[in-house]
Amino acid sequence: MKTQIVALAASGIALSLALAGCSSSGNGGSSSGSDATVAIGSLYEPTNLSNVDGGGQGVNEAFQDNVYEGLFRLGDDGKVTALLATSTDTSSDGLTYTFTLRKGVEFHSGAKLTSADVKSSIERVTAEDSQSSRKSSLAVVQSIETPDDDTVVVHLSQRSISFVYNLSYVWIVPADETKLKTEEDGTGPYTLGTWKRGSSITLKPFADYWGKKPANGGVEFDYFTSASTLSNALASGRVDVITSIQSPDALSRFTADTAKYTVSEGDSTTKELLAFNDAKGPFTDVELRQAISAAVDRKALLKAIWGDYGTVNGSMVPPTDPWYEDLTSVNAYDPAKAKQLLADSGHADGFTFTLDTPSYDPHPAVAQYLQSALEKVGVTVDINTISADEWYTKVYQQHDFEATLQEHVNDRDVVFYGNPDFYFGYDNADVQKDVADAEQATSEGQQTELLQRANEQIVEDAASAWLYLYPQIVVSDEDVTGYWKNGLNAQFPVSGITVS
Amino acid sequence: MTVYVLRRLGILVLSLAAALVVVFALLRILPGDPANALLAANATPDQVQAARREVGSDLPLAQQFVHWIGQMLHLDLGTSFTSGLPVLPDLAQRLVVTVPLTLIAFVLAVVVACVVGFVAAARADRWYGVLLSGVTQLGIAVPVFWIGILLVQVVSLQWGLLPSSGFPRDDWTYPGDALESLALPIVTVAVVMTASIARYVRSAVLDVLGADHIRTARALGASTASAFLRHGVRSAVVPVIAVLGIELASTFLGAVVVESVFALPGLGSMLITGIEQHDYPSIQGVLLVSTVAVLVIGFAADVVQRIVDPRLRTSVSGNR
Numbered sequence: 001m002k003t004q005i006v007a008l009a010a011s012g013i014a015l016s017l018a019l020a021g022c023s024s025s026g027n028g029g030s031s032s033g034s035d036a037t038v039a040i041g042s043l044y045e046p047t048n049l050s051n052v053d054g055g056g057q058g059v060n061e062a063f064q065d066n067v068y069e070g071l072f073r074l075g076d077d078g079k080v081t082a083l084l085a086t087s088t089d090t091s092s093d094g095l096t097y098t099f100t101l102r103k104g105v106e107f108h109s110g111a112k113l114t115s116a117d118v119k120s121s122i123e124r125v126t127a128e129d130s131q132s133s134r135k136s137s138l139a140v141v142q143s144i145e146t147p148d149d150d151t152v153v154v155h156l157s158q159r160s161i162s163f164v165y166n167l168s169y170v171w172i173v174p175a176d177e178t179k180l181k182t183e184e185d186g187t188g189p190y191t192l193g194t195w196k197r198g199s200s201i202t203l204k205p206f207a208d209y210w211g212k213k214p215a216n217g218g219v220e221f222d223y224f225t226s227a228s229t230l231s232n233a234l235a236s237g238r239v240d241v242i243t244s245i246q247s248p249d250a251l252s253r254f255t256a257d258t259a260k261y262t263v264s265e266g267d268s269t270t271k272e273l274l275a276f277n278d279a280k281g282p283f284t285d286v287e288l289r290q291a292i293s294a295a296v297d298r299k300a301l302l303k304a305i306w307g308d309y310g311t312v313n314g315s316m317v318p319p320t321d322p323w324y325e326d327l328t329s330v331n332a333y334d335p336a337k338a339k340q341l342l343a344d345s346g347h348a349d350g351f352t353f354t355l356d357t358p359s360y361d362p363h364p365a366v367a368q369y370l371q372s373a374l375e376k377v378g379v380t381v382d383i384n385t386i387s388a389d390e391w392y393t394k395v396y397q398q399h400d401f402e403a404t405l406q407e408h409v410n411d412r413d414v415v416f417y418g419n420p421d422f423y424f425g426y427d428n429a430d431v432q433k434d435v436a437d438a439e440q441a442t443s444e445g446q447q448t449e450l451l452q453r454a455n456e457q458i459v460e461d462a463a464s465a466w467l468y469l470y471p472q473i474v475v476s477d478e479d480v481t482g483y484w485k486n487g488l489n490a491q492f493p494v495s496g497i498t499v500s
Numbered sequence: 501m502t503v504y505v506l507r508r509l510g511i512l513v514l515s516l517a518a519a520l521v522v523v524f525a526l527l528r529i530l531p532g533d534p535a536n537a538l539l540a541a542n543a544t545p546d547q548v549q550a551a552r553r554e555v556g557s558d559l560p561l562a563q564q565f566v567h568w569i570g571q572m573l574h575l576d577l578g579t580s581f582t583s584g585l586p587v588l589p590d591l592a593q594r595l596v597v598t599v600p601l602t603l604i605a606f607v608l609a610v611v612v613a614c615v616v617g618f619v620a621a622a623r624a625d626r627w628y629g630v631l632l633s634g635v636t637q638l639g640i641a642v643p644v645f646w647i648g649i650l651l652v653q654v655v656s657l658q659w660g661l662l663p664s665s666g667f668p669r670d671d672w673t674y675p676g677d678a679l680e681s682l683a684l685p686i687v688t689v690a691v692v693m694t695a696s697i698a699r700y701v702r703s704a705v706l707d708v709l710g711a712d713h714i715r716t717a718r719a720l721g722a723s724t725a726s727a728f729l730r731h732g733v734r735s736a737v738v739p740v741i742a743v744l745g746i747e748l749a750s751t752f753l754g755a756v757v758v759e760s761v762f763a764l765p766g767l768g769s770m771l772i773t774g775i776e777q778h779d780y781p782s783i784q785g786v787l788l789v790s791t792v793a794v795l796v797i798g799f800a801a802d803v804v805q806r807i808v809d810p811r812l813r814t815s816v817s818g819n820r
Binding site: 045047130181196200202232388 | 536593663664666667760769770
């Protein structure tokens, strides 16, 4: 008997040695220099490969400016510069834009970029069955002409100062391409290598790229479903960079080891909102909304959720938007004033409301914080935990809620408050007029002035409670450089990343 | 025996048909619309309508069901609502992770469990017999994911020996890499499986060792091991086979947990993503595969049991 056990133990050891000794020939793998492959860890696997068919945040992260390019590009500083368009002429009434295309640009399939491709690419977004989140922003496009192969003329139904900015999200794809959900054909510095569902996407440098060659030999996006697996992957060397850290717990091990890791905090556009239903239910009452806003110590909340990271913002406008101003003092934390406002609105004895809380981080923790903070002023919060999908149906589509928590990712999205049919239900004629006028402004100065005025009103009315701005944290091995820090709209251009 | 196998096959097919109906119905009871997965956060009613048309959720349920069954009869599992990719190749790609993981862990567990269970039974009066028995008890009590997390912390992060997560992009092209990625998940699954199988082996062996014919063999001079091997194995193995079937099936289904701890692109992660995105074709595909797997494993266990144990073949009730 004894010999059997020994034999078993021996074979077990042999097996584990054999496994440990296997060479890692194909996996992950960063050597160094310009041939090195960079492995990037992310939580956002694309749902599919198209940004007009519900590909989600993940496809923007992996493809925007890497595989696909627009006529314009949104830089890490929030500024828009020309990319596939080399010159832009705007008519004096602001209704006609004439773009000249860059010469010598080829799609990955080898076809030459022409004005017909640009026309059809814009029309894919504005088409009736388009599922693009940009559809309504580009609804001003009335018609598109292509007088020759290198010229595109776009006619707008009304002035739209954000038009060029909005074009930075329109990927230019070949006019005859139909399988964009599962294949790609862009003009960017990389082509799609493999997409292994549930696991990874690899990008390979495109040999005939018109611009600057990538600084690396290709990249691999590795996808994870939990923040802890993701940070383990960086700690164990499987990936070189992780695109965003979603919990402060995961962060401490990297900040503690500065010799090995670089932790960079950039500007973020992701806002955590306590959104009231301003159109029906208790929160139609402005004083009540102001009371709730004044009852929440946003600094302490942020500290509880994120430690020393993130910022308290005070409105929907993040510092990277041109119309940012510091409004944190409006409806600031003041429990005494909160109680007074509650009394003024006829709720001196407190009241109860239901908070629809998405089940994923950080909302449940935020909800609990709000519950205990509001209890101190006599307000009871019923936390109703719902899935992302339920949120979409119940809150977003049916407006069937009293208050909810949600993260709003996009920049320049204060304009949502100009739409009374949006789920916020905020209906203020002055704000709507300012938002509409701002879009038709003739200069950015005028646009800024109008949106600032609108935002001041929105904040004064406590249309929502803007709790904080998420931190935008990228962590990498210390020898990895050249990535963007700000992650505006989830894009993560990789062609400048190197491993030294 | 042939009659039995045929009848058992008939039951298999009927169960499968029933399972199909249940799978379809259960998914439709879930709140939410699959079209939502395609939509951005500011979709217009037109966009919602277009998305519903695209995924077919605007059709009556009966029509959706008939369409699905029709597809399956052509061995077509449909196309994912969200990714636009056909489900079948995706499933196949997941199976090359989940099946080896389950089977290798199973074989490992059976081998170790037989030895451990036998020693724990045969030496139930010695300290190491008691110790082994205690350890198996502990193994059952510990949750699978905890063992996984522990192994990652120690083996990958502290010792830097094996990868903490993931599976090679090129699957089994480099078997060494694939095995390396699966090593910790396999051990994780095997530990828990071993513990529970060993408990059954131990009690089966205890029963047999107490039997008269083994005592007689021992009295004639055979060692415990040889008396058991020659005269006891068959009777001890019968109850264990039934348990093995159940263990294998539940491990296959339970791979969801291990796969998420190790970020493996297996069947489990496909199921979870599918559910999050309301991607009915993917969920149906995964459930179909796992239902077939469980039914076939159950079928195989029954047949093997019958081959091993002649008593089952002759008894009246055993022929049902």
